[in-house]
Amino acid sequence: MKTFVLASQNKHKAEEIKQILCSGFEIKTMDEVGLSDFEIIEDGNTFEENAAKKAVAVFEKINMPVIADDSGLCVDFLSGAPGVHTARFAGENASDSENIDKLLFELKNVPFEKRSAKFVCVIALVENSADNIKYFRGECSGFILNEKKGTSGFGYDPVFYYKEYKKTLAELGEDVKNTISHRYKALKAFSDFLK
Numbered sequence: 001m002k003t004f005v006l007a008s009q010n011k012h013k014a015e016e017i018k019q020i021l022c023s024g025f026e027i028k029t030m031d032e033v034g035l036s037d038f039e040i041i042e043d044g045n046t047f048e049e050n051a052a053k054k055a056v057a058v059f060e061k062i063n064m065p066v067i068a069d070d071s072g073l074c075v076d077f078l079s080g081a082p083g084v085h086t087a088r089f090a091g092e093n094a095s096d097s098e099n100i101d102k103l104l105f106e107l108k109n110v111p112f113e114k115r116s117a118k119f120v121c122v123i124a125l126v127e128n129s130a131d132n133i134k135y136f137r138g139e140c141s142g143f144i145l146n147e148k149k150g151t152s153g154f155g156y157d158p159v160f161y162y163k164e165y166k167k168t169l170a171e172l173g174e175d176v177k178n179t180i181s182h183r184y185k186a187l188k189a190f191s192d193f194l195k
């Protein structure tokens, strides 16, 4: 079984990643390798830059294969924003609900058909050299509702409407979300690459 360290302090993401990858991989969290306080500043201009920065920083600390994910929401009406600023859209340390409120404010009075958006996830893999980084990208397209619906998931899930199932990701629940999400698609590309 291959072991990878996940360069993320986000426990919810770690859960999703473990659930999606299931057998064949062992994913160790930063806690499990003694890096619970290790913070990496995400100041890149692209998802790829941020994912690589996290993967390389952790690889240089522990010299074990590392994956790092960087993800975010790109809203067409906002020219792709919040993009790499998704986690702190409403400010440094903003909560999920503050970020959602800011997004709904920015899209106030914008009709449904102009509220198209996509979640993007980029996984960077550093297996044995910081000079050799592999990238895997997944995207999930939908629309931003003007109110929250559903309680599962995290982040912007309650306002992200997945048209094919006529529900938000928060209404769909983890099991279904993990078959269609941006993270699922990026992880699928990653696991196919390793096969």
Ligand code: IMP
Residues within 6 Å of the ligand: 010, 042, 069, 070, 071, 072, 073, 086, 087, 099, 119, 153, 154, 155, 156, 157, 169, 181, 183
């Ligand atoms: P980062 O990848 O840790 O920089 O965080 C990106 C931000 O995007 C998170 O804090 C969430 O707000 C948002 N995000 C990423 N993936 C998802 C998802 O699957 N559902 C809802 N929000 C997400």
